[in-house]
Amino acid sequence: MAMDPAAFAHSALGGLPYFDPMMFINVSGLCATTKLLQCRDFGIYQVDVSRKFQRGPDGAPDMHEDDFYARKRVIDQVADWTESMAGKKRPGSLDEWTPILYHFEIARSAAKRARDWGHIVFTDPTTTRFLIVMCFGQPQCNCGNPFHDDYDNLTKYQADRFMSLLTYLYHDGNKPKWVRATYTTLANKDLPVSFIDPLAEQPAKSSPPVFHVTAENFVPSLLPAEIEKIDNLLAQRRSVKMPPAELRQKVQGTKSDRPKAEAWLGGQQKNGVQCAFCDKVGDAKMPACSRCKLVRYCNATCQKAAWKSHKPICKAASSVSTSK
Incomplete structure (x- = not known):
């Protein structure tokens, strides 16, 4: 990797009495x-x-x-x-x-x-x-x-x-x-x-x-x-x-x-996860559905609000898991 020009100048010329690192742009x-x-x-x-x-x-x-x-x-x-604005009198x-x-x-x-x-x-x-x-x-x-x-x-x-x-x-x-x-x-x-x-x-x-x-x-x-x-x-x-x-x-x-x-900030993290209800992005600590383990929610409020639409998927996934 090439050295930054200012860093190179500092290493090469830093001992000179007239050297100022700010002179390298x-x-x-x-x-x-x-x-x-x-x-x-x-x-x-x-x-x-x-x-x-x-x-x-x-x-x-x-x-x-x-x-x-x-x-x-x-x-x-x-x-x-x-x-x-050039030429206009202001x-x-x-x-x-x-x-x-x-x-x-x-x-x-x-x-x-x-x-x-x-x-x-x-x-x-x-x-x-x-x-x-x-x-x-x-x-x-x-x-x-x-x-x-x-x-x-x-x-x-x-x-x-x-x-x-x-x-x-x-x-x-x-x-x-x-x-x-x-x-x-x-x-x-x-x-x-x-x-x-x-x-x-x-x-x-x-x-x-x-x-x-x-x-x-x-x-x-x-x-x-x-x-x-x-x-x-x-x-x-x-x-x-x-x-x-x-x-x-x-x-x-x-x-x-x-x-x-x-x-x-959650969206900037590696392996970010998304709330299955409000789409907010968070980290891996976001709690998962305790039944199917397939989706995560911000909190209990989001989980409760999403239950009506998630219920069929959750039950189907759970039944497959218990049948194995």
């Missing part, structure tokens, strides 16, 4: 801390990831084909909006969004579970406003689909985590103003214009919803282990001013603050 890098620091050091165009989507999925072996096209669609939508507006991450973790090796990963991040030229788009594959609807609330919770969680990170990293200088987050699915692929428009103080109500997180209302969401990894990355920079201790307390959350997202 890897478009395929997944570390949000590194990319955000590089945005301020080298400019957003140097870390633009749209070039990764200019060719087909064969040119992006680190992504599943479905993920590639979902992200490409979002990046193309934002680019089309930016182009449509006082005080910065009608430009650059994608800087297409799949990310807060710091290198910090993500342990599926919910720890974020998806696409855009920033404007001031690097004070950010957009996050989560790309979920399962269609979202309004018919009680258990994934619906999970998508909302996970998207809001990523917005809070990203604002926590921005507050910690950009403490000395041009401070972040807000992070907006929404998501796409197979059923809802288009982004609302109010989500993209930097002049919209509060995005209009939409489905999927848009979450507007500011420097004043974000929920502190970084775990102590993540902050330690961030500090280790900052310590590698020659001219960095480390965040003050009181800022650590401002951005630090706990594990209990993380969204449960049980249905979505």
